Amino acid sequence: MVDQKVRSRREFLISVSRLTAMGFVTATTATAAAAVGMSVRQLEPSEGQTEATAEEVADALEDAYGLHRGQRRNHTKGLGALGTFIGNPEVKEISRSALFSGEKLNIVARFSIAGGDPMASDAEKSPRGMALEFRLPDGSLHHMTMLSTPMFFAAVPQTFLDKFIALAINPTTGKPDPAKFKQFESSHPDNMLQTKFLQENNPPPSYANCAFYSIHAFKFINAAGKTTIAKFRFVPQDGEKQLSNAQLKSMPRNFLEQALMGRMRTRAVNWDMIVTIGEPGDPETNPTLLWPKNRRELKAGTLTLTSATPSNLAGSYQINYDPLIMADGIAPTDDPVLLFRSPSYAVSHTRRIRDL
Numbered sequence: 001m002v003d004q005k006v007r008s009r010r011e012f013l014i015s016v017s018r019l020t021a022m023g024f025v026t027a028t029t030a031t032a033a034a035a036v037g038m039s040v041r042q043l044e045p046s047e048g049q050t051e052a053t054a055e056e057v058a059d060a061l062e063d064a065y066g067l068h069r070g071q072r073r074n075h076t077k078g079l080g081a082l083g084t085f086i087g088n089p090e091v092k093e094i095s096r097s098a099l100f101s102g103e104k105l106n107i108v109a110r111f112s113i114a115g116g117d118p119m120a121s122d123a124e125k126s127p128r129g130m131a132l133e134f135r136l137p138d139g140s141l142h143h144m145t146m147l148s149t150p151m152f153f154a155a156v157p158q159t160f161l162d163k164f165i166a167l168a169i170n171p172t173t174g175k176p177d178p179a180k181f182k183q184f185e186s187s188h189p190d191n192m193l194q195t196k197f198l199q200e201n202n203p204p205p206s207y208a209n210c211a212f213y214s215i216h217a218f219k220f221i222n223a224a225g226k227t228t229i230a231k232f233r234f235v236p237q238d239g240e241k242q243l244s245n246a247q248l249k250s251m252p253r254n255f256l257e258q259a260l261m262g263r264m265r266t267r268a269v270n271w272d273m274i275v276t277i278g279e280p281g282d283p284e285t286n287p288t289l290l291w292p293k294n295r296r297e298l299k300a301g302t303l304t305l306t307s308a309t310p311s312n313l314a315g316s317y318q319i320n321y322d323p324l325i326m327a328d329g330i331a332p333t334d335d336p337v338l339l340f341r342s343p344s345y346a347v348s349h350t351r352r353i354r355d356l
């Protein structure tokens, strides 16, 4: 793990300096860095980190949100949905995955709000999640577990752990200590870009009006064994919408679940899957950094969801949406955050399935 962290840190610095040298430090990264009063170089992971473990992360989430037995330790509030996906065979150019055979595949989905509070308000200015389990004809599974922000708040797992340690509930006040969270923010600049995005982009009125991003880059591998680095996102055909601050104040606590279930009563809800192809020098292992906007994109398929079910009834309750469950044709990069998600979800899944 240590070697991997050192390698990804070095890769990050190389990526940034290459991008700078090539003259496109990057509208996205540079503008956002300037907006938070930092240089692109400062948006690297913090110094002096120790190694986070999956158990520590689960414990920290429990300390921040309380222990909710039998429930997910993160993205606790959510609902399940069922539907299908039809991939675009043109994507075979970059991936031999059966996702892009053109056949209709069954999907078990789960929508959620980030954080470990099962009673969270749907008006919270936090990320929304969409997790998809693709069921392939040969019995294999493929997972995509995405957020409504194009970037993450942690370049390394330690930032994730430190955030939830900083949000631990103080037993005397019953609330997190604001000074601790301020200290976390100032010592972890990798968290800045997502924070800024969330300040500037209010939550949607419905999951059906929300785009979801892979955030991580993945290796797409074609039949000839050629690897292409790509990211993907799901864009709602109903259009992306955001609530105003005034609307957020008056929305009922559980409007997201009601809006999706209500919308599906009239007709199915569709998202276009879009794949973005990376170019040499685009950051591959740091999920807090965006790529320049002018990258080639492919329409990779259509997701159609036809029914939504409250969390406690959904088939998705049992599923561990570990993003490293991938069928042949798409594989992980060395992104340390992507690789850490797998053990972290396993610990959370094991605790809830054992009713801990």
Ligand code: HEM
Pocket: 057, 071, 072, 073, 074, 075, 078, 110, 111, 112, 128, 129, 130, 131, 145, 146, 147, 152, 154, 156, 157, 160, 213, 214, 215, 216, 287, 319, 320, 321, 337, 340, 341, 344, 345, 348, 349, 352
């Ligand atoms: C160090 C990084 C991360 C850690 C430690 C972490 C941890 C967790 C944990 C413990 C869960 C609950 C799993 C379960 O009980 O089944 C979870 C759920 C989830 N995470 Fe992460 N996460 C990380 C990064 C990310 C990123 C980068 C994304 C998006 C690209 C993401 C999206 C989600 C979503 C959508 C869910 C809900 C899945 C479901 O509905 O079951 N997470 N995360």
